[in-house]
Amino acid sequence: MPDVGLFTATEPVSSDTPVIIKFSVEVGGLPVYQESYDVDTLREEDKADPDKSAALWLRRLRCVLESRDRPGFSAALTSCLATGMCGDHGQSPGQKVIDPLGIPTEDS
Known part of the structure:
Protein backbone atom coordinates (compact mmCIF):
# COMPACT_ATOMS: atom_id res chain seq x y z
CA MET A 1 0.00 0.00 0.00
CA PRO A 2 1.12 3.55 -0.57
CA ASP A 3 1.92 5.52 2.54
CA VAL A 4 -1.28 6.24 4.45
CA GLY A 5 -2.18 7.74 7.79
CA LEU A 6 -4.00 6.02 10.61
CA PHE A 7 -7.16 7.96 9.71
CA THR A 8 -6.87 7.37 5.93
CA ALA A 9 -5.83 3.70 5.70
CA THR A 10 -9.26 2.52 4.54
CA GLU A 11 -9.96 5.25 1.97
CA PRO A 12 -10.08 4.30 -1.72
CA VAL A 13 -6.79 4.36 -3.59
CA SER A 14 -6.30 7.70 -5.30
CA SER A 15 -7.11 7.64 -9.02
CA ASP A 16 -3.59 8.89 -9.85
CA THR A 17 -1.97 5.92 -8.05
CA PRO A 18 -1.38 2.95 -10.35
CA VAL A 19 -2.87 -0.38 -9.21
CA ILE A 20 -1.12 -3.34 -10.83
CA ILE A 21 -1.85 -7.08 -10.83
CA LYS A 22 1.23 -9.25 -11.31
CA PHE A 23 1.05 -12.77 -12.68
CA SER A 24 4.21 -14.75 -12.08
CA VAL A 25 5.12 -18.41 -12.59
CA GLU A 26 8.16 -19.75 -10.75
CA VAL A 27 10.00 -23.04 -11.05
CA GLY A 28 12.15 -23.97 -8.09
CA GLY A 29 11.86 -20.41 -6.82
CA LEU A 30 13.07 -18.87 -10.08
CA PRO A 31 10.65 -16.80 -12.18
CA VAL A 32 10.16 -18.25 -15.67
CA TYR A 33 7.22 -16.09 -16.75
CA GLN A 34 5.88 -12.74 -15.56
CA GLU A 35 3.15 -10.34 -16.65
CA SER A 36 1.86 -7.10 -15.15
CA TYR A 37 -1.61 -5.69 -15.68
CA ASP A 38 -2.93 -2.20 -15.00
CA VAL A 39 -6.25 -2.49 -13.16
CA ARG A 62 -5.01 -23.84 -17.22
CA CYS A 63 -1.86 -23.19 -19.27
CA VAL A 64 0.33 -23.59 -16.18
CA LEU A 65 -1.51 -26.79 -15.25
CA GLU A 66 -1.19 -28.24 -18.77
CA SER A 67 2.46 -27.18 -19.27
CA ARG A 68 3.56 -28.64 -15.91
CA ASP A 69 4.56 -32.06 -17.24
CA ARG A 70 5.56 -31.08 -20.80
CA PRO A 71 9.11 -30.91 -22.12
CA GLY A 72 10.20 -27.30 -22.47
CA PHE A 73 7.90 -26.04 -19.72
CA SER A 74 8.67 -22.35 -20.21
CA ALA A 75 8.23 -22.50 -24.00
CA ALA A 76 5.05 -24.55 -23.68
CA LEU A 77 3.65 -22.09 -21.15
CA THR A 78 4.51 -18.98 -23.14
CA SER A 79 3.03 -20.39 -26.34
CA CYS A 80 -0.09 -21.56 -24.52
CA LEU A 81 -0.68 -18.16 -22.94
CA ALA A 82 -0.44 -16.52 -26.35
CA THR A 83 -2.54 -18.98 -28.36
CA GLY A 84 -4.64 -21.07 -25.97
CA MET A 85 -2.96 -24.27 -27.21
CA CYS A 86 -0.32 -26.21 -25.30
CA GLY A 87 2.30 -28.44 -26.89
CA ASP A 88 5.71 -29.85 -26.01
CA HIS A 89 8.43 -27.20 -26.31
CA GLY A 90 5.70 -24.77 -27.38
CA GLN A 91 5.33 -26.49 -30.75
CA SER A 92 2.19 -27.70 -32.46
CA PRO A 93 2.40 -31.53 -32.50
CA GLY A 94 0.14 -33.01 -29.84
CA GLN A 95 -1.18 -29.65 -28.70
CA LYS A 96 -4.07 -29.55 -26.30
CA VAL A 97 -6.59 -26.77 -26.87
CA ILE A 98 -7.01 -24.89 -23.60
CA ASP A 99 -9.72 -22.58 -24.94
CA PRO A 100 -11.09 -21.61 -28.36
CA LEU A 101 -10.19 -17.91 -28.12
CA GLY A 102 -6.95 -18.09 -30.09
CA ILE A 103 -4.63 -15.09 -30.05
CA PRO A 104 -6.40 -12.33 -28.11
CA THR A 105 -5.19 -9.47 -30.33
CA GLU A 106 -6.51 -11.06 -33.53
CA ASP A 107 -10.07 -10.47 -34.60
CA SER A 108 -11.95 -13.74 -34.60
Whole structure:
Protein backbone atom coordinates (compact mmCIF):
# COMPACT_ATOMS: atom_id res chain seq x y z
CA MET A 1 0.00 0.00 0.00
CA PRO A 2 1.12 3.55 -0.57
CA ASP A 3 1.92 5.52 2.54
CA VAL A 4 -1.28 6.24 4.45
CA GLY A 5 -2.18 7.74 7.79
CA LEU A 6 -4.00 6.02 10.61
CA PHE A 7 -7.16 7.96 9.71
CA THR A 8 -6.87 7.37 5.93
CA ALA A 9 -5.83 3.70 5.70
CA THR A 10 -9.26 2.52 4.54
CA GLU A 11 -9.96 5.25 1.97
CA PRO A 12 -10.08 4.30 -1.72
CA VAL A 13 -6.79 4.36 -3.59
CA SER A 14 -6.30 7.70 -5.30
CA SER A 15 -7.11 7.64 -9.02
CA ASP A 16 -3.59 8.89 -9.85
CA THR A 17 -1.97 5.92 -8.05
CA PRO A 18 -1.38 2.95 -10.35
CA VAL A 19 -2.87 -0.38 -9.21
CA ILE A 20 -1.12 -3.34 -10.83
CA ILE A 21 -1.85 -7.08 -10.83
CA LYS A 22 1.23 -9.25 -11.31
CA PHE A 23 1.05 -12.77 -12.68
CA SER A 24 4.21 -14.75 -12.08
CA VAL A 25 5.12 -18.41 -12.59
CA GLU A 26 8.16 -19.75 -10.75
CA VAL A 27 10.00 -23.04 -11.05
CA GLY A 28 12.15 -23.97 -8.09
CA GLY A 29 11.86 -20.41 -6.82
CA LEU A 30 13.07 -18.87 -10.08
CA PRO A 31 10.65 -16.80 -12.18
CA VAL A 32 10.16 -18.25 -15.67
CA TYR A 33 7.22 -16.09 -16.75
CA GLN A 34 5.88 -12.74 -15.56
CA GLU A 35 3.15 -10.34 -16.65
CA SER A 36 1.86 -7.10 -15.15
CA TYR A 37 -1.61 -5.69 -15.68
CA ASP A 38 -2.93 -2.20 -15.00
CA VAL A 39 -6.25 -2.49 -13.16
CA ASP A 40 -7.81 0.48 -14.98
CA THR A 41 -7.07 -1.15 -18.36
CA LEU A 42 -8.41 -4.50 -17.14
CA ARG A 43 -11.58 -2.80 -15.94
CA GLU A 44 -12.25 -1.39 -19.40
CA GLU A 45 -11.50 -4.72 -21.12
CA ASP A 46 -13.73 -6.57 -18.68
CA LYS A 47 -16.54 -4.05 -19.18
CA ALA A 48 -16.25 -4.46 -22.98
CA ASP A 49 -16.29 -8.28 -22.93
CA PRO A 50 -16.61 -9.92 -19.50
CA ASP A 51 -16.76 -13.48 -20.87
CA LYS A 52 -13.55 -13.08 -22.86
CA SER A 53 -11.86 -11.39 -19.92
CA ALA A 54 -12.78 -14.26 -17.60
CA ALA A 55 -11.71 -16.88 -20.16
CA LEU A 56 -8.30 -15.26 -20.63
CA TRP A 57 -7.72 -15.17 -16.87
CA LEU A 58 -8.72 -18.82 -16.62
CA ARG A 59 -6.30 -19.52 -19.49
CA ARG A 60 -3.45 -18.36 -17.22
CA LEU A 61 -4.31 -21.07 -14.72
CA ARG A 62 -5.01 -23.84 -17.22
CA CYS A 63 -1.86 -23.19 -19.27
CA VAL A 64 0.33 -23.59 -16.18
CA LEU A 65 -1.51 -26.79 -15.25
CA GLU A 66 -1.19 -28.24 -18.77
CA SER A 67 2.46 -27.18 -19.27
CA ARG A 68 3.56 -28.64 -15.91
CA ASP A 69 4.56 -32.06 -17.24
CA ARG A 70 5.56 -31.08 -20.80
CA PRO A 71 9.11 -30.91 -22.12
CA GLY A 72 10.20 -27.30 -22.47
CA PHE A 73 7.90 -26.04 -19.72
CA SER A 74 8.67 -22.35 -20.21
CA ALA A 75 8.23 -22.50 -24.00
CA ALA A 76 5.05 -24.55 -23.68
CA LEU A 77 3.65 -22.09 -21.15
CA THR A 78 4.51 -18.98 -23.14
CA SER A 79 3.03 -20.39 -26.34
CA CYS A 80 -0.09 -21.56 -24.52
CA LEU A 81 -0.68 -18.16 -22.94
CA ALA A 82 -0.44 -16.52 -26.35
CA THR A 83 -2.54 -18.98 -28.36
CA GLY A 84 -4.64 -21.07 -25.97
CA MET A 85 -2.96 -24.27 -27.21
CA CYS A 86 -0.32 -26.21 -25.30
CA GLY A 87 2.30 -28.44 -26.89
CA ASP A 88 5.71 -29.85 -26.01
CA HIS A 89 8.43 -27.20 -26.31
CA GLY A 90 5.70 -24.77 -27.38
CA GLN A 91 5.33 -26.49 -30.75
CA SER A 92 2.19 -27.70 -32.46
CA PRO A 93 2.40 -31.53 -32.50
CA GLY A 94 0.14 -33.01 -29.84
CA GLN A 95 -1.18 -29.65 -28.70
CA LYS A 96 -4.07 -29.55 -26.30
CA VAL A 97 -6.59 -26.77 -26.87
CA ILE A 98 -7.01 -24.89 -23.60
CA ASP A 99 -9.72 -22.58 -24.94
CA PRO A 100 -11.09 -21.61 -28.36
CA LEU A 101 -10.19 -17.91 -28.12
CA GLY A 102 -6.95 -18.09 -30.09
CA ILE A 103 -4.63 -15.09 -30.05
CA PRO A 104 -6.40 -12.33 -28.11
CA THR A 105 -5.19 -9.47 -30.33
CA GLU A 106 -6.51 -11.06 -33.53
CA ASP A 107 -10.07 -10.47 -34.60
CA SER A 108 -11.95 -13.74 -34.60
